[in-house]
Amino acid sequence: MLQVNFLRQNREIAKQKLAIKHFGNPDLVDTAIEIDDERKQLQAAFDETQAKVNAASKEIGGLMAKGEQDKAAALKNEVADWKKQLDPLKIKMGEVETKLQNTLVQFPNLPHDLVPLGKTPEENVLVKEAGSKPNLHSGALPHWDLIKKYNLVDFETGAKITGSGFPLYIGKGAKFQRALVQYFLDFNIAAGYTEYIPPFMVNEASAFATGQLPDKEGQMYHATADNFYLIPTAEVPVTNIFRDVILKDSDLPIQMTAYSPCFRREAGSFGKEVRGLNRVHQFEKVEVIQLVHPDKSDEVLDEMVAHVEKLLISLGLPYRILRLCGGDMGFASAITYDFEVYSAAQAMWLEVSSVSNFQAYQTYRMKCRFKDAEGKTQFAHSLNGSSLALPRIFAAIVENYQTENGIALPEALQSYFGATHLV
RNA sequence: AGAGAGGUGUCCGAGUGGUUUAAGGAGCACGCUUGGAAAGCGUGUAUACGGCAACGUAUCGGGGGUUCGAAUCCCUUCCUCUCUGCCA
Numbered sequence: 249m250l251q252v253n254f255l256r257q258n259r260e261i262a263k264q265k266l267a268i269k270h271f272g273n274p275d276l277v278d279t280a281i282e283i284d285d286e287r288k289q290l291q292a293a294f295d296e297t298q299a300k301v302n303a304a305s306k307e308i309g310g311l312m313a314k315g316e317q318d319k320a321a322a323l324k325n326e327v328a329d330w331k332k333q334l335d336p337l338k339i340k341m342g343e344v345e346t347k348l349q350n351t352l353v354q355f356p357n358l359p360h361d362l363v364p365l366g367k368t369p370e371e372n373v374l375v376k377e378a379g380s381k382p383n384l385h386s387g388a389l390p391h392w393d394l395i396k397k398y399n400l401v402d403f404e405t406g407a408k409i410t411g412s413g414f415p416l417y418i419g420k421g422a423k424f425q426r427a428l429v430q431y432f433l434d435f436n437i438a439a440g441y442t443e444y445i446p447p448f449m450v451n452e453a454s455a456f457a458t459g460q461l462p463d464k465e466g467q468m469y470h471a472t473a474d475n476f477y478l479i480p481t482a483e484v485p486v487t488n489i490f491r492d493v494i495l496k497d498s499d500l501p502i503q504m505t506a507y508s509p510c511f512r513r514e515a516g517s518f519g520k521e522v523r524g525l526n527r528v529h530q531f532e533k534v535e536v537i538q539l540v541h542p543d544k545s546d547e548v549l550d551e552m553v554a555h556v557e558k559l560l561i562s563l564g565l566p567y568r569i570l571r572l573c574g575g576d577m578g579f580a581s582a583i584t585y586d587f588e589v590y591s592a593a594q595a596m597w598l599e600v601s602s603v604s605n606f607q608a609y610q611t612y613r614m615k616c617r618f619k620d621a622e623g624k625t626q627f628a629h630s631l632n633g634s635s636l637a638l639p640r641i642f643a644a645i646v647e648n649y650q651t652e653n654g655i656a657l658p659e660a661l662q663s664y665f666g667a668t669h670l671v
Numbered sequence: 672a673g674a675g676a677g678g679u680g681u682c683c684g685a686g687u688g689g690u691u692u693a694a695g696g697a698g699c700a701c702g703c704u705u706g707g708a709a710a711g712c713g714u715g716u717a718u719a720c721g722g723c724a725a726c727g728u729a730u731c732g733g734g735g736g737u738u739c740g741a742a743u744c745c746c747u748u749c750c751u752c753u754c755u756g757c758c759a
Contacts, residue, residue: 291721295728302728305740309689324739331739451749494718615719625718 249613250355252284252348265358268574270367276354283348290341294334301330353462357609359574360546360583366573373573375585376557379566382592382648390593391643392524394650395421398671401525413529415639420671425532427664428638429507432534435559436635441505441536446485448508449476454488457614459580469511482508482535483632487610490539490628495618500628501548502539505635507532525639526598532638538631539616542608545629549605552633553585556601559635562660565644566590568597582607589640593647598640603633646670 255262255277263274304327311320364373395401400421406414417425437443455461455477460468469478479485486506495502510533525531536555540548553569560567572584587601608627611617617625649656655670662668 288721291728295721298729299727301739305738306689308739312689320739327739617718 249352249609250358251608251612252280252352255355256281256284262358266355268359268363268365269356269577270575271356273354276351280348280351280355283344283351287341287344287348290337290344294337294341297330297334297337301327301334304330356579357582357606359577360605360607362571363577363583364571364573367575368573369576371573372570372576372586375569375571377566377568379561379564379590381566381590384592384648384650385652387652388593388647388650390524391591391646394593394646394655395524398655400424400646400671403524411529413527415525415528415530424642424665424670425638427661427666428641429532429534431661431664432559432635433505433507435562436505436534436536436555439503439555441503444482444486444489444504444506446479446482446489446506446508448479448485450479450484450488451476454484454491457491458484458487458610459613460484467513469513478511479508480512481510481533481634482506483537486535486537487630487632488614490611490616491614493616494625495539495616495628497541497618497620500539500541500618501544504537505534506537507534509533510637525643528639533634534636534638536633536635539611539628540631541618541620542626542629545605545607545631548629549583549585549603549631552603552631556587556603556633556635560587560589560600562658563641563645564658565641565648567600578602578604580604580606580609582609587636589644591640591644591647593650594643598644600636600640600644601634604631606630606632 250262259277259281262277266274266277304323308320308323308327311317311323364371366372389397398420399418402416402418403412406412406416409416433443449471452461452475455465455468460477460480465477468480470476471478485508486504489504490502510531512529512531514527514529536552538548538552557567557569567587567589570586570588572586577584581604584602584604586599587603588597588599590596591598607629610630611627616628616630618628620626645658645661646655649658649670657665657668657670
Protein backbone atom coordinates (compact mmCIF):
# COMPACT_ATOMS: atom_id res chain seq x y z
CA MET A 249 0.00 0.00 0.00
CA LEU A 250 1.27 3.48 -0.83
CA GLN A 251 1.43 6.12 1.89
CA VAL A 252 -0.80 9.11 1.40
CA ASN A 253 1.90 11.43 2.69
CA PHE A 254 4.21 10.18 -0.01
CA LEU A 255 1.55 10.89 -2.65
CA ARG A 256 1.03 14.34 -1.17
CA GLN A 257 4.73 15.18 -1.40
CA ASN A 258 5.31 13.53 -4.79
CA ARG A 259 2.03 14.04 -6.57
CA GLU A 260 3.33 14.37 -10.14
CA ILE A 261 6.12 11.82 -9.81
CA ALA A 262 3.60 9.31 -8.48
CA LYS A 263 1.31 9.89 -11.46
CA GLN A 264 4.17 9.44 -13.93
CA LYS A 265 5.28 6.24 -12.25
CA LEU A 266 1.76 4.87 -12.09
CA ALA A 267 1.56 5.41 -15.84
CA ILE A 268 4.54 3.04 -16.29
CA LYS A 269 2.46 0.41 -14.53
CA HIS A 270 -0.44 1.26 -16.84
CA PHE A 271 -2.59 2.32 -13.94
CA GLY A 272 -5.80 3.56 -15.52
CA ASN A 273 -6.83 6.30 -13.14
CA PRO A 274 -4.01 8.74 -12.27
CA ASP A 275 -6.46 11.27 -10.87
CA LEU A 276 -7.04 8.86 -8.01
CA VAL A 277 -3.87 10.38 -6.55
CA ASP A 278 -5.67 13.70 -6.22
CA THR A 279 -8.75 11.99 -4.88
CA ALA A 280 -6.74 10.26 -2.17
CA ILE A 281 -5.17 13.55 -1.09
CA GLU A 282 -8.56 15.25 -1.00
CA ILE A 283 -9.99 12.49 1.15
CA ASP A 284 -7.01 12.80 3.46
CA ASP A 285 -7.56 16.55 3.72
CA GLU A 286 -11.12 15.88 4.77
CA ARG A 287 -9.93 13.30 7.28
CA LYS A 288 -7.52 15.83 8.83
CA GLN A 289 -10.25 18.43 9.17
CA LEU A 290 -12.60 15.97 10.78
CA GLN A 291 -10.01 14.77 13.20
CA ALA A 292 -9.10 18.29 14.24
CA ALA A 293 -12.76 19.06 14.94
CA PHE A 294 -13.31 15.78 16.72
CA ASP A 295 -10.19 16.05 18.88
CA GLU A 296 -11.08 19.54 19.97
CA THR A 297 -14.56 18.59 21.12
CA GLN A 298 -13.43 15.35 22.68
CA ALA A 299 -10.81 17.29 24.66
CA LYS A 300 -13.56 19.49 26.09
CA VAL A 301 -15.61 16.44 27.04
CA ASN A 302 -12.62 14.80 28.69
CA ALA A 303 -11.81 17.92 30.70
CA ALA A 304 -15.42 18.37 31.79
CA SER A 305 -15.72 14.73 32.82
CA LYS A 306 -12.73 15.10 35.05
CA GLU A 307 -14.22 18.20 36.56
CA ILE A 308 -17.46 16.36 37.23
CA GLY A 309 -15.46 13.74 39.07
CA GLY A 310 -13.93 16.43 41.26
CA LEU A 311 -17.32 18.06 41.95
CA MET A 312 -18.88 14.74 42.89
CA ALA A 313 -16.06 14.06 45.30
CA LYS A 314 -16.72 17.39 46.98
CA GLY A 315 -20.45 16.67 47.08
CA GLU A 316 -21.40 19.53 44.76
CA GLN A 317 -24.11 17.63 42.96
CA ASP A 318 -25.84 20.66 41.44
CA LYS A 319 -22.78 21.96 39.68
CA ALA A 320 -21.99 18.48 38.46
CA ALA A 321 -25.48 18.08 37.01
CA ALA A 322 -25.20 21.42 35.19
CA LEU A 323 -21.92 20.36 33.66
CA LYS A 324 -23.40 17.05 32.60
CA ASN A 325 -25.95 18.90 30.52
CA GLU A 326 -23.23 20.85 28.83
CA VAL A 327 -21.31 17.71 28.03
CA ALA A 328 -24.45 16.16 26.60
CA ASP A 329 -24.58 18.96 24.02
CA TRP A 330 -21.00 18.40 22.95
CA LYS A 331 -21.61 14.71 22.70
CA LYS A 332 -24.41 15.35 20.25
CA GLN A 333 -21.88 17.03 17.96
CA LEU A 334 -19.39 14.26 18.56
CA ASP A 335 -21.45 11.30 17.42
CA PRO A 336 -21.97 12.37 13.80
CA LEU A 337 -18.33 13.45 13.61
CA LYS A 338 -17.23 10.03 14.77
CA ILE A 339 -19.38 8.29 12.20
CA LYS A 340 -18.21 10.60 9.44
CA MET A 341 -14.59 10.09 10.43
CA GLY A 342 -14.98 6.33 10.30
CA GLU A 343 -16.49 6.61 6.84
CA VAL A 344 -13.73 8.86 5.56
CA GLU A 345 -11.02 6.63 6.97
CA THR A 346 -12.57 3.61 5.28
CA LYS A 347 -12.84 5.56 2.05
CA LEU A 348 -9.19 6.57 2.25
CA GLN A 349 -8.13 3.01 2.95
CA ASN A 350 -10.26 1.70 0.07
CA THR A 351 -8.68 4.27 -2.20
CA LEU A 352 -5.10 3.64 -1.17
CA VAL A 353 -5.32 -0.12 -1.64
CA GLN A 354 -6.17 0.48 -5.29
CA PHE A 355 -2.71 1.84 -6.07
CA PRO A 356 -0.14 -0.64 -7.27
CA ASN A 357 3.40 -0.17 -6.05
CA LEU A 358 5.37 2.43 -7.96
CA PRO A 359 7.98 0.98 -10.32
CA HIS A 360 11.68 1.28 -9.64
CA ASP A 361 13.66 3.53 -11.99
CA LEU A 362 15.18 0.48 -13.69
CA VAL A 363 11.80 -0.89 -14.76
CA PRO A 364 11.50 -0.83 -18.55
CA LEU A 365 8.49 0.69 -20.28
CA GLY A 366 6.11 -1.71 -21.92
CA LYS A 367 2.84 -3.45 -21.53
CA THR A 368 3.16 -7.07 -22.63
CA PRO A 369 5.50 -9.96 -21.78
CA GLU A 370 7.18 -9.46 -25.17
CA GLU A 371 8.45 -6.11 -23.92
CA ASN A 372 10.30 -7.57 -20.95
CA VAL A 373 14.03 -6.95 -21.16
CA LEU A 374 16.36 -9.90 -21.57
CA VAL A 375 19.10 -9.40 -19.00
CA LYS A 376 20.97 -12.61 -19.55
CA GLU A 377 20.71 -15.95 -21.29
CA ALA A 378 23.08 -18.76 -20.34
CA GLY A 379 23.57 -22.49 -20.32
CA SER A 380 23.45 -24.72 -23.34
CA LYS A 381 20.32 -26.23 -24.75
CA PRO A 382 20.60 -30.01 -25.01
CA ASN A 383 20.52 -31.88 -28.31
CA LEU A 384 17.83 -34.42 -27.70
CA HIS A 385 17.67 -37.74 -29.49
CA SER A 386 15.03 -38.18 -32.13
CA GLY A 387 11.72 -39.20 -30.61
CA ALA A 388 12.34 -37.19 -27.49
CA LEU A 389 9.10 -36.57 -25.62
CA PRO A 390 7.53 -33.67 -23.77
CA HIS A 391 7.26 -34.21 -20.03
CA TRP A 392 3.56 -35.07 -20.07
CA ASP A 393 4.41 -38.13 -22.15
CA LEU A 394 7.54 -38.96 -20.17
CA ILE A 395 5.78 -38.95 -16.81
CA LYS A 396 3.19 -41.32 -18.22
CA LYS A 397 5.81 -43.55 -19.81
CA TYR A 398 7.73 -43.87 -16.55
CA ASN A 399 4.72 -43.59 -14.24
CA LEU A 400 6.00 -40.57 -12.32
CA VAL A 401 2.85 -38.45 -12.16
CA ASP A 402 -0.78 -39.43 -12.66
CA PHE A 403 -3.06 -36.51 -13.52
CA GLU A 404 -6.15 -38.61 -14.15
CA THR A 405 -6.18 -40.15 -10.70
CA GLY A 406 -5.41 -36.74 -9.18
CA ALA A 407 -8.46 -35.45 -11.01
CA LYS A 408 -10.51 -38.35 -9.68
CA ILE A 409 -9.44 -37.65 -6.11
CA THR A 410 -9.86 -33.89 -6.26
CA GLY A 411 -10.10 -32.28 -9.68
CA SER A 412 -7.99 -31.27 -12.64
CA GLY A 413 -4.70 -29.61 -11.80
CA PHE A 414 -4.10 -31.68 -8.67
CA PRO A 415 -1.30 -34.02 -9.68
CA LEU A 416 -0.67 -37.34 -8.00
CA TYR A 417 3.06 -38.04 -7.81
CA ILE A 418 4.01 -41.68 -7.74
CA GLY A 419 7.07 -43.66 -6.70
CA LYS A 420 10.21 -42.08 -8.15
CA GLY A 421 8.21 -39.03 -9.16
CA ALA A 422 7.24 -38.48 -5.54
CA LYS A 423 10.75 -39.13 -4.30
CA PHE A 424 12.13 -36.71 -6.87
CA GLN A 425 9.85 -33.97 -5.51
CA ARG A 426 11.15 -34.64 -2.03
CA ALA A 427 14.76 -34.58 -3.24
CA LEU A 428 14.25 -31.24 -4.98
CA VAL A 429 12.67 -29.67 -1.91
CA GLN A 430 15.48 -30.91 0.28
CA TYR A 431 18.17 -29.71 -2.12
CA PHE A 432 16.64 -26.25 -2.53
CA LEU A 433 16.22 -25.77 1.22
CA ASP A 434 19.78 -26.85 1.95
CA PHE A 435 21.05 -24.53 -0.76
CA ASN A 436 19.19 -21.59 0.79
CA ILE A 437 20.22 -22.45 4.33
CA ALA A 438 23.87 -22.59 3.24
CA ALA A 439 23.45 -19.03 1.95
CA GLY A 440 22.34 -17.81 5.38
CA TYR A 441 18.57 -18.23 5.25
CA THR A 442 16.70 -19.64 8.25
CA GLU A 443 14.19 -22.36 7.49
CA TYR A 444 10.56 -22.11 8.57
CA ILE A 445 7.64 -24.47 8.18
CA PRO A 446 4.66 -22.14 8.29
CA PRO A 447 0.94 -22.83 8.53
CA PHE A 448 -0.46 -23.62 5.10
CA MET A 449 -3.68 -21.77 5.80
CA VAL A 450 -3.90 -18.15 6.84
CA ASN A 451 -6.52 -15.89 8.32
CA GLU A 452 -7.94 -12.76 6.72
CA ALA A 453 -5.54 -10.37 8.40
CA SER A 454 -2.53 -12.22 7.00
CA ALA A 455 -4.00 -12.45 3.51
CA PHE A 456 -4.68 -8.74 3.62
CA ALA A 457 -1.20 -7.86 4.83
CA THR A 458 0.59 -9.41 1.87
CA GLY A 459 -1.96 -8.07 -0.60
CA GLN A 460 -4.01 -11.15 -1.55
CA LEU A 461 -7.05 -9.46 -0.07
CA PRO A 462 -9.17 -7.53 -0.69
CA ASP A 463 -8.93 -7.85 -4.48
CA LYS A 464 -7.65 -11.30 -5.24
CA GLU A 465 -9.76 -13.55 -3.07
CA GLY A 466 -10.92 -15.37 -6.19
CA GLN A 467 -7.40 -16.69 -6.68
CA MET A 468 -7.24 -18.41 -3.31
CA TYR A 469 -9.07 -21.45 -2.01
CA HIS A 470 -11.24 -20.40 0.89
CA ALA A 471 -12.17 -22.67 3.81
CA THR A 472 -15.36 -20.86 4.67
CA ALA A 473 -16.29 -22.75 7.85
CA ASP A 474 -13.28 -21.22 9.60
CA ASN A 475 -12.66 -18.33 7.22
CA PHE A 476 -9.13 -19.48 6.41
CA TYR A 477 -7.41 -19.25 3.05
CA LEU A 478 -5.10 -21.90 1.58
CA ILE A 479 -1.82 -20.19 0.86
CA PRO A 480 -0.94 -19.41 -2.76
CA THR A 481 2.73 -19.14 -1.73
CA ALA A 482 4.82 -19.45 1.45
CA GLU A 483 5.43 -15.72 1.12
CA VAL A 484 2.06 -15.09 2.76
CA PRO A 485 2.54 -16.87 6.12
CA VAL A 486 6.28 -16.25 6.33
CA THR A 487 6.14 -12.51 5.65
CA ASN A 488 3.32 -12.25 8.20
CA ILE A 489 5.64 -13.47 10.95
CA PHE A 490 6.65 -9.84 11.18
CA ARG A 491 3.23 -8.23 10.91
CA ASP A 492 2.79 -5.55 13.60
CA VAL A 493 6.37 -5.96 14.75
CA ILE A 494 8.94 -3.27 15.45
CA LEU A 495 12.41 -4.67 14.90
CA LYS A 496 15.77 -3.39 16.01
CA ASP A 497 18.18 -1.97 13.45
CA SER A 498 20.52 -4.84 14.32
CA ASP A 499 17.87 -7.49 13.55
CA LEU A 500 18.12 -6.68 9.84
CA PRO A 501 18.54 -8.28 7.42
CA ILE A 502 16.12 -11.10 8.20
CA GLN A 503 16.56 -13.98 5.77
CA MET A 504 13.93 -16.68 5.69
CA THR A 505 13.27 -19.72 3.54
CA ALA A 506 10.32 -22.06 3.54
CA TYR A 507 8.95 -24.99 1.65
CA SER A 508 5.21 -25.15 1.18
CA PRO A 509 2.58 -26.53 -1.08
CA CYS A 510 0.93 -23.69 -2.98
CA PHE A 511 -2.73 -23.60 -3.89
CA ARG A 512 -3.97 -21.48 -6.78
CA ARG A 513 -7.44 -21.42 -8.24
CA GLU A 514 -6.44 -19.29 -11.24
CA ALA A 515 -8.79 -20.34 -14.02
CA GLY A 516 -6.23 -20.68 -16.79
CA SER A 517 -6.48 -20.92 -20.51
CA PHE A 518 -6.13 -24.11 -22.53
CA GLY A 519 -3.44 -25.61 -24.66
CA LYS A 520 0.30 -26.04 -24.42
CA GLU A 521 0.73 -23.32 -21.80
CA VAL A 522 -1.21 -25.28 -19.22
CA ARG A 523 -0.44 -28.83 -20.27
CA GLY A 524 1.09 -31.33 -17.91
CA LEU A 525 2.95 -29.68 -15.08
CA ASN A 526 3.10 -26.26 -16.75
CA ARG A 527 0.22 -24.94 -14.69
CA VAL A 528 -1.55 -26.71 -11.83
CA HIS A 529 -3.74 -25.85 -8.85
CA GLN A 530 -1.46 -27.42 -6.27
CA PHE A 531 2.30 -27.39 -6.50
CA GLU A 532 5.40 -27.39 -4.33
CA LYS A 533 7.67 -24.42 -3.95
CA VAL A 534 10.61 -23.27 -1.87
CA GLU A 535 10.63 -19.56 -1.25
CA VAL A 536 13.22 -17.08 0.01
CA ILE A 537 12.12 -13.93 1.80
CA GLN A 538 14.09 -11.04 3.21
CA LEU A 539 13.32 -8.01 5.35
CA VAL A 540 16.04 -5.42 5.01
CA HIS A 541 17.03 -1.83 5.70
CA PRO A 542 15.57 0.46 2.99
CA ASP A 543 19.05 1.57 1.94
CA LYS A 544 20.00 -2.03 1.22
CA SER A 545 17.09 -3.39 -0.76
CA ASP A 546 18.52 -2.68 -4.24
CA GLU A 547 21.72 -4.45 -3.33
CA VAL A 548 19.88 -7.36 -1.72
CA LEU A 549 17.71 -7.81 -4.80
CA ASP A 550 20.86 -8.28 -6.87
CA GLU A 551 22.15 -10.79 -4.34
CA MET A 552 18.90 -12.73 -4.47
CA VAL A 553 18.97 -12.79 -8.26
CA ALA A 554 22.55 -14.08 -8.13
CA HIS A 555 21.51 -16.68 -5.57
CA VAL A 556 18.71 -18.09 -7.73
CA GLU A 557 20.99 -18.01 -10.76
CA LYS A 558 23.59 -20.08 -8.94
CA LEU A 559 20.92 -22.61 -8.05
CA LEU A 560 19.81 -22.91 -11.68
CA ILE A 561 23.39 -23.27 -12.87
CA SER A 562 23.85 -26.12 -10.39
CA LEU A 563 20.94 -27.90 -12.06
CA GLY A 564 22.56 -27.55 -15.46
CA LEU A 565 19.46 -26.06 -17.06
CA PRO A 566 19.60 -23.44 -19.80
CA TYR A 567 18.05 -20.30 -18.35
CA ARG A 568 17.38 -16.68 -19.01
CA ILE A 569 16.73 -13.72 -16.77
CA LEU A 570 14.17 -11.10 -17.69
CA ARG A 571 13.57 -7.73 -16.16
CA LEU A 572 9.82 -7.32 -16.30
CA CYS A 573 8.34 -4.27 -17.94
CA GLY A 574 5.86 -2.04 -16.14
CA GLY A 575 2.82 -3.73 -17.62
CA ASP A 576 3.86 -7.29 -16.82
CA MET A 577 4.89 -6.74 -13.21
CA GLY A 578 2.94 -7.78 -10.17
CA PHE A 579 0.75 -5.31 -8.35
CA ALA A 580 2.87 -5.02 -5.21
CA SER A 581 6.31 -5.16 -6.78
CA ALA A 582 8.64 -2.24 -7.45
CA ILE A 583 10.91 -4.33 -9.64
CA THR A 584 10.84 -7.97 -10.66
CA TYR A 585 13.24 -10.37 -12.36
CA ASP A 586 11.79 -13.53 -13.82
CA PHE A 587 13.83 -16.66 -14.35
CA GLU A 588 12.85 -19.01 -17.11
CA VAL A 589 14.34 -22.38 -17.97
CA TYR A 590 14.32 -23.86 -21.43
CA SER A 591 12.24 -26.94 -21.71
CA ALA A 592 13.79 -28.67 -24.69
CA ALA A 593 11.09 -31.08 -25.77
CA GLN A 594 8.41 -28.40 -25.61
CA ALA A 595 10.82 -25.87 -27.17
CA MET A 596 9.45 -23.42 -24.65
CA TRP A 597 10.70 -21.15 -21.88
CA LEU A 598 9.06 -21.90 -18.53
CA GLU A 599 8.97 -19.43 -15.66
CA VAL A 600 10.46 -21.03 -12.57
CA SER A 601 11.24 -18.09 -10.34
CA SER A 602 10.20 -14.54 -9.81
CA VAL A 603 12.40 -12.36 -7.62
CA SER A 604 10.97 -9.03 -6.50
CA ASN A 605 11.67 -6.02 -4.36
CA PHE A 606 8.46 -4.76 -2.76
CA GLN A 607 10.23 -1.92 -0.97
CA ALA A 608 7.85 -0.67 1.74
CA TYR A 609 4.65 -1.61 -0.10
CA GLN A 610 3.98 -4.75 1.94
CA THR A 611 5.64 -3.63 5.16
CA TYR A 612 3.58 -0.45 5.33
CA ARG A 613 0.48 -2.47 4.83
CA MET A 614 1.42 -4.90 7.58
CA LYS A 615 3.14 -2.42 9.87
CA CYS A 616 6.54 -4.06 9.92
CA ARG A 617 8.93 -1.43 11.18
CA PHE A 618 12.36 -1.08 12.69
CA LYS A 619 14.14 1.48 14.80
CA ASP A 620 17.01 2.97 12.85
CA ALA A 621 20.37 4.09 14.25
CA GLU A 622 18.84 7.43 15.34
CA GLY A 623 15.98 5.65 17.10
CA LYS A 624 13.43 6.70 14.50
CA THR A 625 10.83 4.20 13.37
CA GLN A 626 10.94 3.34 9.67
CA PHE A 627 9.31 0.74 7.46
CA ALA A 628 11.58 -2.12 6.45
CA HIS A 629 11.78 -3.26 2.84
CA SER A 630 10.62 -6.72 1.88
CA LEU A 631 11.83 -8.92 -0.97
CA ASN A 632 11.08 -12.41 -2.04
CA GLY A 633 11.79 -14.94 -4.69
CA SER A 634 11.13 -18.54 -5.57
CA SER A 635 14.05 -20.85 -5.20
CA LEU A 636 12.43 -22.64 -6.78
CA ALA A 637 8.95 -23.63 -7.99
CA LEU A 638 9.00 -27.37 -8.51
CA PRO A 639 6.64 -28.46 -11.30
CA ARG A 640 8.35 -26.63 -14.13
CA ILE A 641 11.80 -27.56 -12.84
CA PHE A 642 10.56 -31.14 -12.75
CA ALA A 643 9.31 -30.75 -16.33
CA ALA A 644 12.52 -29.15 -17.57
CA ILE A 645 14.82 -31.71 -15.94
CA VAL A 646 12.76 -34.62 -17.19
CA GLU A 647 12.73 -33.25 -20.71
CA ASN A 648 16.29 -31.97 -20.92
CA TYR A 649 17.93 -34.97 -19.25
CA GLN A 650 16.00 -37.65 -21.11
CA THR A 651 17.90 -40.27 -23.05
CA GLU A 652 16.65 -43.14 -25.14
CA ASN A 653 16.92 -45.41 -22.11
CA GLY A 654 15.83 -43.26 -19.23
CA ILE A 655 16.25 -39.91 -17.51
CA ALA A 656 19.57 -38.80 -16.05
CA LEU A 657 19.92 -36.40 -13.12
CA PRO A 658 22.01 -33.26 -12.61
CA GLU A 659 25.00 -34.10 -10.44
CA ALA A 660 23.85 -31.82 -7.63
CA LEU A 661 20.69 -33.87 -7.20
CA GLN A 662 22.17 -37.34 -7.35
CA SER A 663 23.05 -37.63 -3.68
CA TYR A 664 19.64 -36.23 -2.71
CA PHE A 665 17.82 -38.70 -4.93
CA GLY A 666 20.19 -41.52 -4.16
CA ALA A 667 20.89 -42.48 -7.78
CA THR A 668 22.51 -41.13 -10.92
CA HIS A 669 19.32 -41.53 -12.91
CA LEU A 670 15.71 -40.71 -12.16
CA VAL A 671 14.65 -43.77 -14.13
C1' A B 672 -16.24 -30.33 21.26
C1' G B 673 -17.79 -29.28 26.77
C1' A B 674 -16.54 -26.80 31.68
C1' G B 675 -13.47 -23.33 34.16
C1' A B 676 -9.47 -19.52 34.61
C1' G B 677 -7.04 -15.79 32.16
C1' G B 678 -5.10 -11.77 28.24
C1' U B 679 -2.57 -4.71 31.34
C1' G B 680 3.72 -1.08 28.64
C1' U B 681 10.21 -4.25 26.57
C1' C B 682 9.25 -7.93 30.74
C1' C B 683 6.97 -9.03 35.67
C1' G B 684 2.91 -7.05 38.03
C1' A B 685 -1.03 -3.71 40.88
C1' G B 686 -5.45 -1.89 39.55
C1' U B 687 -13.76 -3.98 40.24
C1' G B 688 -16.64 3.33 37.65
C1' G B 689 -13.81 9.45 39.04
C1' U B 690 -6.35 13.41 40.55
C1' U B 691 -4.67 6.32 37.06
C1' U B 692 -1.86 11.78 34.05
C1' A B 693 -1.81 2.97 34.22
C1' A B 694 1.06 2.20 40.96
C1' G B 695 5.36 -0.71 42.07
C1' G B 696 9.44 -3.67 40.38
C1' A B 697 12.90 -5.46 36.62
C1' G B 698 15.45 -4.48 32.21
C1' C B 699 17.56 -0.86 28.97
C1' A B 700 19.78 4.29 27.93
C1' C B 701 22.07 8.63 29.78
C1' G B 702 24.01 11.37 33.99
C1' C B 703 26.05 11.76 39.11
C1' U B 704 29.13 8.97 42.40
C1' U B 705 33.95 5.60 41.82
C1' G B 706 41.02 4.55 40.66
C1' G B 707 37.78 0.92 37.78
C1' A B 708 33.43 -1.92 38.46
C1' A B 709 29.24 -3.21 41.41
C1' A B 710 25.92 -0.98 44.63
C1' G B 711 23.50 3.67 45.36
C1' C B 712 21.14 8.21 43.56
C1' G B 713 18.84 11.08 39.53
C1' U B 714 16.61 11.45 34.65
C1' G B 715 14.54 9.09 30.59
C1' U B 716 12.34 4.75 28.39
C1' A B 717 5.14 2.46 23.64
C1' U B 718 2.54 3.26 18.97
C1' A B 719 -0.51 5.90 15.57
C1' C B 720 -2.97 10.30 13.95
C1' G B 721 -3.64 15.81 14.08
C1' G B 722 -0.65 20.39 15.10
C1' C B 723 4.99 25.01 13.09
C1' A B 724 4.85 24.22 18.21
C1' A B 725 2.83 24.06 23.04
C1' C B 726 -0.11 20.30 23.07
C1' G B 727 -4.38 17.34 21.79
C1' U B 728 -6.82 12.59 20.43
C1' A B 729 -6.91 7.25 20.31
C1' U B 730 -5.01 2.55 22.06
C1' C B 731 -4.97 -2.10 28.74
C1' G B 732 -6.03 -8.97 22.93
C1' G B 733 -9.88 -7.24 18.63
C1' G B 734 -14.83 -5.15 17.70
C1' G B 735 -19.35 -3.06 19.69
C1' G B 736 -22.33 -1.08 23.85
C1' U B 737 -23.78 1.38 28.81
C1' U B 738 -22.08 6.16 31.29
C1' C B 739 -20.85 13.04 32.12
C1' G B 740 -16.61 9.55 32.88
C1' A B 741 -14.50 2.49 31.42
C1' A B 742 -8.30 -1.19 32.11
C1' U B 743 -12.63 -1.71 35.54
C1' C B 744 -19.66 -2.95 33.90
C1' C B 745 -22.43 -5.48 29.53
C1' C B 746 -22.40 -8.03 24.56
C1' U B 747 -19.45 -10.31 20.89
C1' U B 748 -15.04 -12.35 18.86
C1' C B 749 -9.91 -14.13 18.86
C1' C B 750 -6.02 -16.21 21.62
C1' U B 751 -3.56 -18.76 26.02
C1' C B 752 -3.76 -22.13 30.24
C1' U B 753 -6.26 -26.24 33.30
C1' C B 754 -9.70 -30.37 33.43
C1' U B 755 -12.95 -33.67 30.50
C1' G B 756 -13.92 -35.78 25.63
C1' C B 757 -12.09 -37.04 20.76
C1' C B 758 -7.92 -37.87 17.66
C1' A B 759 -2.42 -38.91 14.38
